[in-house]
Amino acid sequence: MTNIKSSSLGYPRLGEKREWKKALESFWAGTMGEEDFERRMKELRLSFLKKQKEKGLDLIPIGDFSCYDHMLDTAVMFGIVPKRFGKSAGRVPLSTYYAMARGTDKAPACEMTKWFNTNYHYIVPELEQSEPFLTENIPLKFYQEAKKELGIEGKPVIVGPITFVKLSKGYEPEEFSSYVDKLLPLYETILTELEEAGASWVQIDEPILSVSLSDDEWQILKQTYEHLTTAAPHLKILLQTYFGSVDDYQRMISLPVAGIGLDFVYGRSETLHNIHVHGFPSDKVLAAGVIDGRNIWRADFREKLGLLEQLKEIVREENIMVQPSCSLLHVPVTTELEKDIPQVLQDSLAFADEKLMELAVLKNPSAHEDILENSLRSREALAQSSFRCLSRPSDIKEIRDSRPLPFAERQKLQEEKWNLPLLPTTTIGSFPQTREVRVKRRDFRKGDISKQEYVQYIQKRIEEWINIQEDIGLDVFVHGEFERNDMVEFFGEKLKGIAFTSYAWVQSYGSRCVKPPIIYGDVEYIKPMTVEETLYAQSLTDKPVKGMLTGPVTILNWSFVRDDIAEKEVCEQIAVAISNEVKALEEAGIEMIQVDEPALREGMPLKEKEWQEYLDWSVRAFRIATSQVKDTTQIHTHMCYSEFDDIIEDIRALDADVVSIETSRSHGELIKAFETGQYDKGIGLGVYDIHSPRIPSVHEIKDMVERALRVLPPSLFWVNPDCGLKTRKESETTAALKNMVQAAQDVRLSVQQKQV
Ligand SMILES: Nc1nc2c(c(=O)[nH]1)N[C@@H](CNc1ccc(C(=O)N[C@@H](CCC(=O)N[C@@H](CCC(=O)N[C@@H](CCC(=O)O)C(=O)O)C(=O)O)C(=O)O)cc1)CN2
Ligand code: MET
Ligand SMILES: [Zn+2]
Numbered sequence: 001m002t003n004i005k006s007s008s009l010g011y012p013r014l015g016e017k018r019e020w021k022k023a024l025e026s027f028w029a030g031t032m033g034e035e036d037f038e039r040r041m042k043e044l045r046l047s048f049l050k051k052q053k054e055k056g057l058d059l060i061p062i063g064d065f066s067c068y069d070h071m072l073d074t075a076v077m078f079g080i081v082p083k084r085f086g087k088s089a090g091r092v093p094l095s096t097y098y099a100m101a102r103g104t105d106k107a108p109a110c111e112m113t114k115w116f117n118t119n120y121h122y123i124v125p126e127l128e129q130s131e132p133f134l135t136e137n138i139p140l141k142f143y144q145e146a147k148k149e150l151g152i153e154g155k156p157v158i159v160g161p162i163t164f165v166k167l168s169k170g171y172e173p174e175e176f177s178s179y180v181d182k183l184l185p186l187y188e189t190i191l192t193e194l195e196e197a198g199a200s201w202v203q204i205d206e207p208i209l210s211v212s213l214s215d216d217e218w219q220i221l222k223q224t225y226e227h228l229t230t231a232a233p234h235l236k237i238l239l240q241t242y243f244g245s246v247d248d249y250q251r252m253i254s255l256p257v258a259g260i261g262l263d264f265v266y267g268r269s270e271t272l273h274n275i276h277v278h279g280f281p282s283d284k285v286l287a288a289g290v291i292d293g294r295n296i297w298r299a300d301f302r303e304k305l306g307l308l309e310q311l312k313e314i315v316r317e318e319n320i321m322v323q324p325s326c327s328l329l330h331v332p333v334t335t336e337l338e339k340d341i342p343q344v345l346q347d348s349l350a351f352a353d354e355k356l357m358e359l360a361v362l363k364n365p366s367a368h369e370d371i372l373e374n375s376l377r378s379r380e381a382l383a384q385s386s387f388r389c390l391s392r393p394s395d396i397k398e399i400r401d402s403r404p405l406p407f408a409e410r411q412k413l414q415e416e417k418w419n420l421p422l423l424p425t426t427t428i429g430s431f432p433q434t435r436e437v438r439v440k441r442r443d444f445r446k447g448d449i450s451k452q453e454y455v456q457y458i459q460k461r462i463e464e465w466i467n468i469q470e471d472i473g474l475d476v477f478v479h480g481e482f483e484r485n486d487m488v489e490f491f492g493e494k495l496k497g498i499a500f501t502s503y504a505w506v507q508s509y510g511s512r513c514v515k516p517p518i519i520y521g522d523v524e525y526i527k528p529m530t531v532e533e534t535l536y537a538q539s540l541t542d543k544p545v546k547g548m549l550t551g552p553v554t555i556l557n558w559s560f561v562r563d564d565i566a567e568k569e570v571c572e573q574i575a576v577a578i579s580n581e582v583k584a585l586e587e588a589g590i591e592m593i594q595v596d597e598p599a600l601r602e603g604m605p606l607k608e609k610e611w612q613e614y615l616d617w618s619v620r621a622f623r624i625a626t627s628q629v630k631d632t633t634q635i636h637t638h639m640c641y642s643e644f645d646d647i648i649e650d651i652r653a654l655d656a657d658v659v660s661i662e663t664s665r666s667h668g669e670l671i672k673a674f675e676t677g678q679y680d681k682g683i684g685l686g687v688y689d690i691h692s693p694r695i696p697s698v699h700e701i702k703d704m705v706e707r708a709l710r711v712l713p714p715s716l717f718w719v720n721p722d723c724g725l726k727t728r729k730e731s732e733t734t735a736a737l738k739n740m741v742q743a744a745q746d747v748r749l750s751v752q753q754k755q756v
Contacts, residue, residue: 010327492517
């Protein structure tokens, strides 16, 4: 038995079988009342705590549970509710909470954006004009609940003030410190009340410390934590970082807090280097994030125990806690429900519950020798398995990573071939995934309906939407992606070396989840994945139907990836596989092909110094996937984030003939780089927000297009929505697209008149 304690940073909210998602959606649909909903949430919250206790966790996180998102919870706790959602004096009602998250007829939702470089998205607090006040001490409420109901002496978890303000919007950079100051007394109250209630530890999350802070911001951070420790002298603050090494280790360890949480998985070598060179204060606890909180492989105990030995040379054993590298929110709940994956893979997996077990092993290895041995054996078996050949497939070396002709020359050939109208209209790929589509897929999966019946059903949907696109008058069609459960999982199911699970869901935003595929071996192409549906769609119309694929970087970033070879190498393998599909489509006569890369921007490393290396290999992977085609074949790509100014050169380097991007979330402001004319290939600017049920008017779309045309040449301009339409209703989709086409036709006319 060691003196090391175990701790965790947060637990998945979804439940083993997405019970949480189902409750939220029933409540929104009105089939579950508010009281029942609150009861259900409490039931789930307590069951998660109970499970963590049973797994032997010493410090159980409290208050990480949420009814939507923890950033939204924090904003609401501080009364930061935009005026458009009505006045709120005291506790914010559930209806307002969900209105902020999801929008209403009257008030558009708050913005949502990616949580660091994960596929989790948080609601962005809007600070403008807000006078924050403490509506309710939520950490205290849940601390007391856990104590009373389960006898758990929990560790409340709070988003720290520096990270909270940094991730919020609605203020100028110079106002940063004044907003932190406004929040400080509220944090003080939370902490003093927790102290009075008998809490021993509180975890304050400051993941922003793994990105970077300016000198001034560090100064503000220091003052803030000095203040907070003085306010509640008997409450131990664990200042928690994750997703990488801290930006300034020396400043970090000099802060007057009782404990510091560091990530020993992502940024491992830098963190280790820091601790070896600069030591660790003897009066603080080191919360060592040694178990990977973002990936799903069983731990290599030899390596982890070795790491702990190193740490013990620097930090006294009783001052060490072992924990995951970040909240377990980013991994599925348990491997126990998985029945259909290869045994050697199954044996190598650790989801949230299994990771808690691993912490127990690290805490007390001699009591768990069986698990320890077992893990090592499983890892070894996986490493030795035949699907990891380790020699790179020979075609990678020979494959082309650029198109033979430069864009300007391809453009001429393509104009001739395609003969599209000025300002062509198109959509991004998916059409509404209705309950009916999903139920058909479930029935097919369960064997309740035959493959033939399923295929016929999908064909019916394709036909229906080809007709709708004809009626609306779009110029370039899509087949609608009805056969796909998800843009990444679908391809994961069809490529060699990638496994898919039955229940391994992870929250992406709100109640929306993804089931990331598991890339466990060398990725290889087996056979065409999308040709049949695309050809079927093309057979029904004379308009071009775009082939629709997910790009290698997005498949990589939105999957769980093997950790024995470099990501770059895995990405190259996927790129070769996707290039085969591109060729298959072209050979079948589909010569306009979109390869989506929304995660290229999202997956960028947090530290700017690591960007270029990442961009180099990810751009190359995209080019490998898309360069094996004729000059006249038109390659499109799509990214649904608008922050491109700093990587515009890399977007250019993708060398796609057309890129479609999101713009509506930048509130009509054009991306600077496009304004300055640095981008000289086809561009489809998203002309309306697909995240909202609101139907944009012809007028507002026209306005958007006209504004864009002041700086962009009409000959390069495409008109499309921001992203795919799978989450929208059918009626919303057709109404919005009709207006979009009308707007494009109006502007087209006026441009042509000017040209005459
Ligand atoms: N991987 C990924 N990441 C992404 C995106 C994306 O599209 N994919 N988009 C961005 C935003 N994130 C999103 C993430 C998920 C969803 C989404 O719609 N998810 C669906 C699940 C999609 C899915 O896998 N569906 C399966 C399983 C559906 C299901 O639950 N079926 C029921 C039966 C049908 C029903 O009762 O509704 C069952 O099996 O019991 C299918 O269609 O086959 C959801 O949570 O509802 C949307 C956006 C960024 N990250
Ligand atoms: C998250 S990007 C989505 C692109 C995909 N083709 C779709 O339309 O759904
Ligand atoms: Zn998109």
